[in-house]
Structure formats: structure tokens, C-alpha cells
Amino acid sequence: MPVAQRLxxxxxGSTVWEVESRRGRYAVKLxxxxEATTDWPAQPWTALAPAREGAVLHRLGFEEIAYGEWERGTWNIxxxxxxxxxxxLWEPCRRDASSLVPRAGVALGCVEALAELHAKGWAHxxxxxxxxxxxxxxxxLIDLALARGGHVPESYDFPFRGCLVHYEAPEIARSVLSTGEAQATREADVYALGASLLISATGWRAVEYPDDAPRPVQRAAVAKGSRRPVKAPGELGELIDAMLSHAPEDRPTIHEVGKALR
Ligand SMILES: Nc1ncnc2c1ncn2[C@@H]1O[C@H](COP(=O)(O)OP(=O)(O)OP(=O)(O)O)[C@@H](O)[C@H]1O
Ligand SMILES: [Mg+2]
Structure with a gap:
């Protein structure tokens, strides 16, 4: 029984609450x-995402997970x-770039979270x-609804159709443009973490495209690799550049990123 809850x-397609009970605090996802609108095609997979994530978390060995179905889709706790x-956390760095340098320790924490997942054979x-x-x-590292690496019950599975374009690796964008689907990989995760660190530290996207460009135009810019000449301050800048390498094989592994940061 919840004693407190917050939307x-x-x-x-998705609703998340923070719920407190006598057993502790939980995220509840629905x-x-x-439905299709004039601007969007229908996206039935959002109904399956919470159960898929629940199954992935179970597979990864997390035991305090529950998931199931409701009238309109699936849920997890x-x-x-x-x-x-x-x-x-890095908002102050973006506001006052001249005096605040993003802490490498924070970046290392993110790297370690992703490295743990990769070490288990999964991509996020x-x-x-x-x-x-x-x-x-x-x-x-939360939201494992799109993760790949082990068995997921067929009834909850759906194809990977890319992620937020700001964090999409060129090879993913290219594949989504040509086939509508892609393969989540560890190399693409490294690119996405590079783009995440860059935007969090500087406020700039890695790739140049207009804010209001349609999704396929954004993806075309990413696939081409029109990198913005923007760099995070300090040693983090070099490392992020390497993580954002156009060819997946040129990117460091998450293990190598961790070693460099340490
Ligand atoms: N286990 C958790 N612990 C803390 N916060 C969480 C947790 N799960 C979800 N949240 C919060 O809820 C937000 C949305 O959750 P999540 O990203 O898993 O859902 P989503 O439906 O996939 O959303 P999106 O489409 O933005 O990715 C997160 O950004 C985070 O703020
Ligand atoms: Mg999410």
C-alpha cells in the first residue's frame, strides 16, 4: 500500500510515479x-516497454522487480x-562555463554504470x-526498455527503432533511415554517452541541425556526421571527441573510457 505518491x-505512451510504501521507495511505470495523429504515426510498442524493461531487469539479476499487464498495456515496479x-547536476557548468568545470568523478560514475551493463553482455x-x-x-543507469543482450519474452519484445536523435550514433541513424530499424550496440552506447556528457557540460548538441528540423532531416545530419566544433572543457573534451568518432570501431570501449578517466 502506498503511503505517498508523486507523478x-x-x-x-508512458506515465511514471515515485511511490513510497512501508517497504521502501519505488518507481511505478505504466x-x-x-495513437496516430496528423503529426505522429501510431506507436504500439510503448504499451510493451514497461514489461520488456521488467524482463530485462530480471535477466540482469535484479530481484526486486515486478511487472505485468493492465487493460491498455504493461506496467513495472x-x-x-x-x-x-x-x-x-551539470546545470551550473552550463550557466557559468568560465568558472565551473564538470567533475570527472561524475562522468566516471556514469561510465561505471554503463560499463557494468556492457560487462554483462548487454547494450542499453x-x-x-x-x-x-x-x-x-x-x-x-535507468530505463532499460530498449536494452539488447539476452532473452526477452516474445510477447513483450519489439524492434529497436533508434533513440533520441541527439544521442544517436551515425550508424544507428543511417540504419533507421534506410530500414526503419537498427541494432543497439555497445559502440553506439559509447557514442551516446559522449553526446550526453557533451550536452550536459556545454548545452550544445554534438551534431549540427536546426531545432525544428523534421526527424529524418536530423537523422540525415547525424548519419553524415556534421559534428559541431564544440568541446567540453579540460581533459574530458578529448575523451568525448574520441567517444563521438564517426566509425564505431574508432571509439574507445567503455572499459577504456573508464581507464582514461581514472
Ligand atoms: N528507478 C527510477 N529511479 C528514479 N527515477 C526514475 C526511475 N525510473 C524512472 N525515473 C524517472 O522517471 C523518468 C522517466 O522514466 P523512464 O525514462 O524510465 O521512462 P520513459 O517512459 O522511457 O521516458 P522517456 O520516454 O523520457 O525515456 C526518468 O527520467 C526519471 O526522472
Ligand atoms: Mg526514458
Whole structure:
């Protein structure tokens, strides 16, 4: 029984609450289909995302997970992670770039969270600043709905159709443009983390395209690799550049990124 609850996000296709009970604090996620509008095609997969994430978390060995179905889709309950996300935490650096340098320790926390997932043989597929929750002891990487690497029940599975374009690696954008689908990979996760660190530290996207450009135009810019000449301050800048390498094989592994940061 919840003793307190707070609505966290209520977007098309997904609603998340922070819920407190006598057993502790949990995130409750509810998915339902996105109906077609004049601007958007229908997206039935958002209904399956919470159950898919629940199955992935189980596979990864997290035991305190529950998931199931409701009339319009699926839901999951998972432990709540306390703390600001990466984008919010580095807001002061973006506001006052001259005096505040983003802390490498924070970047390392994000790298370690992703490295843990990669070491288990998985790719995340949806790495973005809002998905790193920087806690007092450790950083958690949330939203595993698109992760690939192990068995997921067929009834909850759906194809990977790319992620937020700002964080999409060129090879993913290219594949989504030509086939509508792509393969989530660890190399693409490294690119997405590079783009996440860059935007959180500087406020700039890695790739140049107009804010209001249609999604396919944005993806075409990403596929071409029109990198903005913007750099994060300090040693982080060089490392992020390497993570954003156009060819996946030129990017460091997450293990190498961690070694460099340490
Ligand atoms: N376990 C958790 N601990 C703390 N916060 C969480 C947790 N799960 C979700 N949240 C919060 O809810 C937000 C949305 O959750 P999540 O990203 O998992 O859902 P989503 O439907 O995939 O949203 P999006 O489409 O933006 O990716 C997160 O950005 C975070 O602020
Ligand atoms: Mg999310």
C-alpha cells in the first residue's frame, strides 16, 4: 500500500510515479499505446516497454522487480534511485562555463554504470543524460526498455527503432533511415554517452541541425556526421571527441573510457 505518491512524468505512451510504501521507495511505470495523429504515426510498442524493461531487469539479476499487464498495456515496479540526473547536476557548468568545470568523478560514475551493463553482455540502446541518476554512493543507469543482450519474452519484445536523435550514433541513424530499424550496440552506447556528457557540460548538441528540423532531416545530419566544433572543457573534451568518432570501431570501449578517466 502506498503511503505517498508523486507523478514524475506523464508523456505520450508512458506515465511514471515515485511511490513510497512501508517497504521502501519505488518507481511505478505504466505503458500504453500512442495513437496516430496528423503529426505522429501510431506507436504500439510503448504499451510493451514497461514489461520488456521488467524482463530485462530480471535477466540482469535484479530481484526486486515486478511487472505485468493492465487493460491498455504493461506496467513495472522497480526500486527508486535517489538523486539528480546528469543534465540537472551539470546545470551550473552550463550557466557559468568560465568558472565551473564538470567533475570527472561524475562522468566516471556514469561510465561505471554503463560499463557494468556492457560487462554483462548487454547494450542499453537509449543512453541519454536523463537516464543517469547520480546518487550519493553510486550512479544508476535507468530505463532499460530498449536494452539488447539476452532473452526477452516474445510477447513483450519489439524492434529497436533508434533513440533520441541527439544521442544517436551515425550508424544507428543511417540504419533507421534506410530500414526503419537498427541494432543497439555497445559502440553506439559509447557514442551516446559522449553526446550526453557533451550536452550536459556545454548545452550544445554534438551534431549540427536546426531545432525544428523534421526527424529524418536530423537523422540525415547525424548519419553524415556534421559534428559541431564544440568541446567540453579540460581533459574530458578529448575523451568525448574520441567517444563521438564517426566509425564505431574508432571509439574507445567503455572499459577504456573508464581507464582514461581514472
Ligand atoms: N528507478 C527510477 N529511479 C528514479 N527515477 C526514475 C526511475 N525510473 C524512472 N525515473 C524517472 O522517471 C523518468 C522517466 O522514466 P523512464 O525514462 O524510465 O521512462 P520513459 O517512459 O522511457 O521516458 P522517456 O520516454 O523520457 O525515456 C526518468 O527520467 C526519471 O526522472
Ligand atoms: Mg526514458
Amino acid at each position: 514524475v512524468t506523464d508523456r505520450r 505503458g500504453y499505446p500512442i 522497480q526500486p527508486w534511485h535517489e538523486g539528480p540526473d546528469l543534465y540537472r 540502446g537509449d543512453v541519454q543524460p536523463a537516464h543517469f541518476i547520480v546518487g550519493p554512493e553510486r550512479t544508476s
